Amino acid sequence: MMHAARVQRRTRWAAALAAGTIAVTALAAGGTASAASMSASTADDDATSFRWTTGDPVISPQPDATHDSVAVKDPTVVKVGKRYHVFFTTTPGEGKGWHIAHKSFERWSDADAAPITYLDTTAIGPGYRAAPQVFYFAPQKTWYLIYQDGNAAYSTTQDIDDPTSWSAPKHFYDGMPQIVQDNIGNGFWLDFWNICDDETCYLFSTDDNGHHYRSETSVQDFPHGYTNTVIAKEDPNRFSMFEGDAVYKLEGTDRYLMMIEAFGPDGARMYKAWTADGLDAVGDEWEPLAVTGDDPFARTAFTTFTTQRWTDDFSHGELLRSGRSQELTVDPCQPLQFLFQGYDPAAPSGPGYGDKPYQLGLATADGPNPISAMCADG
Template sequence: MGRLLKFAVMPVVLAAALFVVSAVHAPTASAQASRYEAESAVCDGTVDSNHSGFSGTGFCNPPNQSGTGVQFTVNAASAGTVALGFKYANGSSTSRPASLSVNGTVVQTNVPFESNAAWSNWTVKNVTVSLKAGANTIRLAGTTSAGLANIDLLDVAKGGTSLPSSFTWDSSGILVAPKSDSTHNIVSVKDPSVVYHNGRYHVFVSVVSVNQGYSLAYLSFTDWSQAGSAQLHFLDRSAMGAGYKAAPQVFYFAPQQKWYLTYQIGDNVAYSTTTDIGNPSSWSAPKPFYSKTPQIVLDNMGSGQWLDFWTVCDSANCHMYSSDDNGNLYRAQTSVANFPNGFSAPVIAMHDPNHHWLFEGANVYKLDGTGEYLLMVEAIAQEGRMFRSWTSQSITGPWTPLADTKENPFARYSNVTFDGTAWTRDISHGELIRSGIDQTLTVSPCDLRFLYQGKDPDASGPYNLLPWRLGLLTQTNSTC
């Protein structure tokens, strides 16, 4: 994450996590999730189409009264736990809570369908329930006089994962620290993105200068023992040019046989390309993905900032995730054939009312050989930054919590053993080491390693001057 001249001392207190909203933009059904359109369900109100962004031919608009809503019939091949994703819009100023019933029994009494600021803004609420084999009725009913939010569809994905339910890690010491030259006086190295290609690790980072200016740099080496001595190549000497750039992500887009580097440029996201990842001077000039910040982001980010862009593709579509430091995770979509053009307006892909608990730095990966996807999002706990995690059978969800609490985190100071003195209490913005290089962002569930940023626990001051360094986590409790 690279903040655009935001002077913020890191918070030290985090309230208990509240109910997490998970949202998935759903223009097309996933092969791994079953979709049920609301216009084909039992809708207590009317099926309308007067607000954009819905799927199918319309959405259910229930009456503004308690007890009314929508009922779906869902078929399960076998009994077990599933993730439900209700795509909804709530353009009112307050939450519209609902009761959730499965086969006539209320299983949750107060599912919050929070405001998303406009009736054409869409969010998908994630809920985990148990189903029986065969036909199941799933009903949402409003619990206040305002009634239920507009409901567009229900996605259903089978639960379960090949990953362990908890994680332990070993951490290296500091592997990469700032290296200045005559024109770059660097205080911080952060936001790493990494691929292993042709026998070398290729690492792209944000670097921050003493005047709090952000830019990008590149380093390469054959073994992690060489990372500390590797030269930093400053990418503002390429056609990318000078000016604010931060939070890079690198991948090889196989359909075009090009390397893509995506990154923040102030209030937007841009990309550069090359055919030679090892040549730092070969990157093309920046091209923005959007003409301006999308309205849904402006409507929901509050005093936050649109940042930390992450692209991952399946065989049909590419999905761009992003954050806003205000408890919202966004997702946009375009086809593989149209990439990098044609990204949709983002939708809120996940929300938490405690903005520190769903903060920034999201990663989504395909787990090799499993048909599963892993979502990681950075949060802020009392002792420092950490990562939470979810899994899904679909790249777009619905998402099932995996290790997502302070007591059972994906990666946090409390489940990391350090090689020598613990040099950081923050497990912050980073990237898993992938088993491939392409746009599917595939990782091996048997070999999880995480290149991350940390800092001296005693450091304080403006965020942009904190002394971030890079270290490597290696999972120690693989079930393989």
């Protein structure tokens, strides 16, 4: 007999599938959930691959009188009450710096027109700031915004509704850990990502050289005391496990999901994914979930565009979470949604990476997949 909790989770997934008829229609109209083109049939626990559906970009560059902006990148998103809060990198062009900006809105259809706050106008200040992650650290009743500034930086606020209230940057590390120095090669130390379980917080990072690092401290000591930096996962091909890492707790299960950006067989960006029983997993303890170009976690070759195709890349982004706390939960009983970056390779652009006209898209998992199959776990 199936446990009652499993029945409840399976029922929730079936209900989400049934809502699929409004999916991308709902996204275009500002809806908050739902997979497009999904069958209303019951979930297939044997689903072995991921498919996505997306429409037009939801957030585009929005320059103002004092800020040039040719791209928006590296989004992080949290929902508080009825409002989404999205933080992202904005670039004024190659060699002109990287900054962080914020938007808040209730419906995704309103995201592009929502007011933008450039956080260099706050105590975070000007200078290189990029690749943010936002979460609420419940033990301190404090919001944290983590980002890179050459080190692993963070700012805090008590009021996420006031984007001007973020504190000046502080750092998790005194400097680059020795293990990173020994392995980074010609890469860059970047894309810091924090997640906690009941007792320990883990700070992950990548190096554009095939290494995924992890440091740890106690929940009690957070944000101080990060040490014991190890290589959690590595690949001899730097482009096979490159950057844009994120780690989540799969709600209602004993599993964690790790996803990392890589280059696909066509040279475009894509995502791979692994799962493990604990955040302290290393090496093969992170089990492959979708790790090849033919079986990716997310790739435009496996994505349906309901409007004109506007990107070849499924690049640096974040899954929409089911909670807002430091545990970073994602509900496998709801269709996954992925806020990601991409750009039109045919659009006018300068020669540098910072010139690429990145925009943010919102994709929804289309049909059963290896994550939705975990809805029956627990």
